[in-house]
Amino acid sequence: MELWILFGVFTLLMLIGTPIAFCLGVASFATVLYMGLPPLVVFQRLNSGMSIFSLLAIPFFIYAGDLMVRGGIAQKIVAFAASLIGHVRGGLGQVNIVTATLFGGISGSAVAEAAAVGGLMIPQMKARGYGTDYAVNVTSMAALIALLIPPSHNMIIYSISAGGQISIADLFTAGIIPGILLALSLMVTAYIVARRRGYPTEPFPGIAMVLHLLAVALPGLLLIAIIFGGVRSGVFTATESSCIAVLYALLVTVFVYRQMTWEGFVHATMGAVRTTAMVLLIIGMAAAFSWLMAFLKVPAALVASMNAVSENPLVILLLLNLIMLLLGTFMDMGPTIIIVTPIFLPVAQAYGIDPVHFGVIMILNLGIGLNTPPVGAVQFVACAVGKISVWEAMRSIWPFYGAGILVLALVTYIPALSLWLPALFR
Numbered sequence: 001m002e003l004w005i006l007f008g009v010f011t012l013l014m015l016i017g018t019p020i021a022f023c024l025g026v027a028s029f030a031t032v033l034y035m036g037l038p039p040l041v042v043f044q045r046l047n048s049g050m051s052i053f054s055l056l057a058i059p060f061f062i063y064a065g066d067l068m069v070r071g072g073i074a075q076k077i078v079a080f081a082a083s084l085i086g087h088v089r090g091g092l093g094q095v096n097i098v099t100a101t102l103f104g105g106i107s108g109s110a111v112a113e114a115a116a117v118g119g120l121m122i123p124q125m126k127a128r129g130y131g132t133d134y135a136v137n138v139t140s141m142a143a144l145i146a147l148l149i150p151p152s153h154n155m156i157i158y159s160i161s162a163g164g165q166i167s168i169a170d171l172f173t174a175g176i177i178p179g180i181l182l183a184l185s186l187m188v189t190a191y192i193v194a195r196r197r198g199y200p201t202e203p204f205p206g207i208a209m210v211l212h213l214l215a216v217a218l219p220g221l222l223l224i225a226i227i228f229g230g231v232r233s234g235v236f237t238a239t240e241s242s243c244i245a246v247l248y249a250l251l252v253t254v255f256v257y258r259q260m261t262w263e264g265f266v267h268a269t270m271g272a273v274r275t276t277a278m279v280l281l282i283i284g285m286a287a288a289f290s291w292l293m294a295f296l297k298v299p300a301a302l303v304a305s306m307n308a309v310s311e312n313p314l315v316i317l318l319l320l321n322l323i324m325l326l327l328g329t330f331m332d333m334g335p336t337i338i339i340v341t342p343i344f345l346p347v348a349q350a351y352g353i354d355p356v357h358f359g360v361i362m363i364l365n366l367g368i369g370l371n372t373p374p375v376g377a378v379q380f381v382a383c384a385v386g387k388i389s390v391w392e393a394m395r396s397i398w399p400f401y402g403a404g405i406l407v408l409a410l411v412t413y414i415p416a417l418s419l420w421l422p423a424l425f426r
Contacts, residue, residue: 090194328369
């Protein structure tokens with residue numbers, strides 16, 4: 001009965017549009033009351049869930065990314081990417097994907113990337129005769145690359161949701177090859193679609209201009225090396241890395257590019273404060289919810305039910321992927337990671353699946369959900385920038401979905417794609 005109350009109240013509140021943090025908190029509170037436990041348990045778990053030092057990395061990385069967007073770094077990266085790959089068929093689509101890959105190594109946020117890169121690229125693509133649906137679909141799918149490559153916020157959330165026992169440095173490293181693989185698959189797909197639709201190419205500006213634009217973009221791109229190199233080498237932690245990223249972003253945007261205004265600085269700061277409040281509230285509420293699931297032995301029950309279906313790890317991975325794909329269509333990514341990690345990770349480990357490998361699978365899987373209605377935050381942002389409805393974009397997004405699902409299958413069933421690089425750095 002306790003499980004019916006926990007999941008029933010949560011589902012009911014979510015269906016009537018209650019914010020996810022309150023869905024988690026009220027469901028936990030109702031279950032604790034039914035079980036006769038002191039209500040103080042919920043608040044104790046909420047406090048312990050929020051009192052984690054590494055959580056500070058998330059708002060600071062978002063802050064750094066916002067500072068760089070407002071300080072002109074995104075425009076420099078777009079210009080460099082355009083000179084590098086714009087001459088390929090459907091050039092601006094290719095530029096969009098390369099820019100997303102480069103900018104993803106700075107922002108770490110798919111939504112921020114869709115807004116920043118989409119705001120720059122979608123109007124240009126429409127002006128040069130590209131279909132709005134094509135521009136939106138390329139933008140929304142390319143934004144998912146930021147979820148896999150450092151400094152992915154969701155990798156940090158996954159590590160914390162797993163009890164803080166999984167190395168964030170290993171997760172950052174594990175996502176690099178899958179992220180590059182997703183970028184390449186999207187570029188091939190964008191080329192095929194652009195060729196079929198007859199989209200134009202951009203003139204190649206010459207090696208000298210490419211090198212010039214690289215030099216201009218280099219101060220911003222160096223942040224990728226600072227974040228990854230510092231964390232991977234052990235010079236500083238992910239949290240310290242995020243603080244260094246903010247300081248570096250301020251120095252570059254104020255003293256190198258000189259495009260940061262006081263208004264932009266205030267907006268970026270307020271955005272980071274709002275994000276901090278939202279993330280901590282969700283994580284705190286989810287900590288109470290997760291504790292109740294562990295107390296009620298939900299992971300053990302799920303392992304037993306999976307055993308009844310099959311004991312083959314390949315089949316179990318398929319089932320977990322299908323469940324996560326379904327969850328991703330109607331739940332936002334951060335809360336979903338917090339809720340399902342304590343349930344699914346023990347199941348995966350029971351079948352010998354490496355937790356770092358499973359983390360990459362989960363991030364990519366739920367990332368595809370960010371681009372799927374009815375709760376596809378990335379798709380909503382890209383459609384808003386492109387000024388088309390979600391359903392218009394959905395009619396032609398299937399080739400890009402296919403590329404994402406193909407990469408998900410490869411990452412799921414070829415563990416070396418995720419585990420080879422972390423093993424190399426150990």
